[in-house]
Each structure stands twice: as structure tokens, then as C-alpha cells.
Amino acid sequence: MQSCSDSDRRKEEREREREAMSIAGAAGYLTRRAAQKERVRILYRRALKDTLNWAVHRHLFYQDASELREKFEANKHVEDLDAIDRLIDDAEAQFVKFQHPDPYIVPWAPGGSKFTRNPPPPEGIEIVYNYGKEE
Amino acid sequence: MPCIKPGSPPSPFSSPVSSLIPSLTPPARSVLQSNERERETEPSIMAAALRPAILRHLRIPAQAQSLAVDPSAPILSSFMNRIRSMSSHGDEHLTHEEVVDRVIDVVKSYPKVDPSKVTPQVHFQKDLGLDSLDTVEIVMALEEEFKLEIPDKEADKIDSCPLAIEYISNHPMAA
Numbered sequence: 419m420q421s422c423s424d425s426d427r428r429k430e431e432r433e434r435e436r437e438a439m440s441i442a443g444a445a446g447y448l449t450r451r452a453a454q455k456e457r458v459r460i461l462y463r464r465a466l467k468d469t470l471n472w473a474v475h476r477h478l479f480y481q482d483a484s485e486l487r488e489k490f491e492a493n494k495h496v497e498d499l500d501a502i503d504r505l506i507d508d509a510e511a512q513f514v515k516f517q518h519p520d521p522y523i524v525p526w527a528p529g530g531s532k533f534t535r536n537p538p539p540p541e542g543i544e545i546v547y548n549y550g551k552e553e
Numbered sequence: 554m555p556c557i558k559p560g561s562p563p564s565p566f567s568s569p570v571s572s573l574i575p576s577l578t579p580p581a582r583s584v585l586q587s588n589e590r591e592r593e594t595e596p597s598i599m600a601a602a603l604r605p606a607i608l609r610h611l612r613i614p615a616q617a618q619s620l621a622v623d624p625s626a627p628i629l630s631s632f633m634n635r636i637r638s639m640s641s642h643g644d645e646h647l648t649h650e651e652v653v654d655r656v657i658d659v660v661k662s663y664p665k666v667d668p669s670k671v672t673p674q675v676h677f678q679k680d681l682g683l684d685s686l687d688t689v690e691i692v693m694a695l696e697e698e699f700k701l702e703i704p705d706k707e708a709d710k711i712d713s714c715p716l717a718i719e720y721i722s723n724h725p726m727a728a
Contacts, residue, residue, distance in 0.1 A: 458685075459688075467693070487686065523702065524701065524726075526702075
């Protein structure tokens with residue numbers, strides 16, 4: 419009798435431990451997955467922009483973009499966290515080699531041609547437009 | 554990607570008019586100086602006579618309609634409009650309606666989207682059944698439409714139409 423209740427109690431403890439571990443584990447798992455998903459999204463965005471930099475003509479860009487999309491979709495159903503991490507690292511390494519040397523950046527953005535081209539004059543300075551009226 | 558060049562100098566205009574415009578605002582001035590030097594020997598007497606009358610009108614910004622008041626210068630007013638039509642200075646900001654219309658057009662023209670379901674309140678993943686990668690593609694299409702450069706972290710958060718509209722409306726450089 420005693421041994422039965424002991425073993426029951428031990429089983430209950432083990433179950434409770436496993437539950438606690440799984441809740442903490444689930445939360446950790448979800449945060450890891452969320453972080454991975456964000457990395458994937460940002461990687462896809464940068465890869466798509468680079469594809470647009472390389473393939474300027476729109477029909478070529480659409481072909482390359484669908485190939486890129488298929489590469490991402492092929493690994494869509496991987497479940498193992500470490501495998502996913504390894505895939506993301508490999509992809510980022512490939513991406514670094516693939517970057518365009520002269521990417522198109524919107525002119526007013528940092529790195530663009532119009533960035534800080536005409537900074538606003540400092541405070542308190544007023545420009546007097548009196549061309550031709552000085553005399 | 555096509556880069557947008559600033560407006561090229563306007564075609565040559567009638568000579569007496571050119572020497573009358575020393576008091577234009579600075580962006581147009583450099584364009585004129587090259588033409589002015591060629592036409593220095595043109596009738597400047599007539600120019601000097603008309604100059605005070607015209608200068609009074611030229612102090613007003615070019616879009617003002619009061620230039621039409623001066624009867625002796627129909628050429629002048631069209632010339633003024635032509636000069637300023639190539640300047641991208643002071644572009645009006647987008648109205649909210651225009652932003653909404655353009656965003657909805659972009660979303661509707663995305664091939665995986667059913668156009669009848671698109672409203673200004675739609676969520677890309679929940680309502681339209683799109684993937685997270687599809688959301689990334691839509692955000693890129695919006696960037697191209699409005700000539701914006703959205704930083705990666707911000708672009709990640711744009712998940713639905715109202716968010717996109719709000720972000721674009723509040724962006725100072727949206728075109």
C-alpha cells in the first residue's frame with residue numbers, strides 16, 4: 419500500500435514537473451520561433467530588394483522574385499528549431515555575398531544622392547531676398 | 554530603378570523678357586543667368602522702363618494669379634509658370650484620401666488578393682489570408698508606390714491596411 423501511494427506521489431510530482439517545464443518550454447519555444455520568423459521576414463525583404471537591384475527590368479525581376487519565393491517556401495515546414503537557425507544563418511551568409519554594389523536607395527534616405535543636400539539653415543537666420551533691389 | 558533628375562533648363566524664351574527677371578527666387582536664378590549673358594545687348598532700355606512695374610508683381614510667389622493683372626505681360630505670366638512648373642520645391646503633401654486610395658489600389662493589384670475583399674480596414678493575414686512573406690511583398694510594393702524608404706524594423710510591424718495608411722500619412726517624405 420505504502421509503496422503504491424509513494425509511487426503515485428512520485429508520478430504526480432513528475433507530472434507536475436513536466437507540466438511546469440513544458441509551460442516554460444512552450445513560452446521559450448514560442449519566443450524563439452517568433453524571433454526566427456522576424457529574421458526570416460527581414461531576410462526576405464532585403465533579398466527581395468537586392469533582387470530588384472540586380473534585375474532592373476520588371477519581367478526579369480518577377481522571375482527572380484518567384485524563384486526566391488520558392489526557395490523560402492521549400493523550407494516552410496521545418497519544425498526543428500536548430501535546423502531552422504542553421505538554415506537562416508546559411509541564407510544570411512549567402513545573402514551577404516549576393517548584395518549589389520550600387521543599390522538603389524531613395525534619394526532622401528541615408529546613402530541616397532539627396533541625403534542632407536539642402537539642410538535647413540540654423541535657427542534665427544533669416545534670408546532676405548532682395549535681388550535686384552539693393553540699389 | 555529610374556532615378557528622378559531635377560528639371561532640365563527650359564527652352565529659350567523671347568529676349569526682352571529675359572533681362573527683366575533679376576528678382577526671381579534663387580532656384581530659378583542660375584537658370585536665367587546663362588541666358589541673360591547671351592542677351593545683354595538686347596533692348597535693355599525697354600527693360601529698364603518696364604522693370605519697376607514688373608518687379609512689383611514679381612515679389613509674389615509664382616503661383617499667385619495677380620500676375621495676370623499686368624496687361625503688358627501675358628508672355629511674362631506664362632513664362633513664370635513655365636519656369637516654376639519644373640521645380641519640385643514645396644510639393645504639396647498628400648491628402649489622407651489620396652493615400653487611402655493609392656494604398657487600396659496597390660493591395661488590390663497584388664495577384665494573390667481578392668480585390669472585392671479589400672477595404673481600408675483590412676488585415677493582411679487575418680482578413681485576406683496572406684502569408685507573412687506576402688505581407689513583406691505588399692510593404693515593398695507600397696514603398697515603391699510612395700517612393701519611401703521604410704527601415705526594416707518599422708516595415709516588419711506593418712501588418713494591415715490601417716497601419717500602412719497611418720504610417721504613410723505621417724511620413725514627411727511620402728510622395
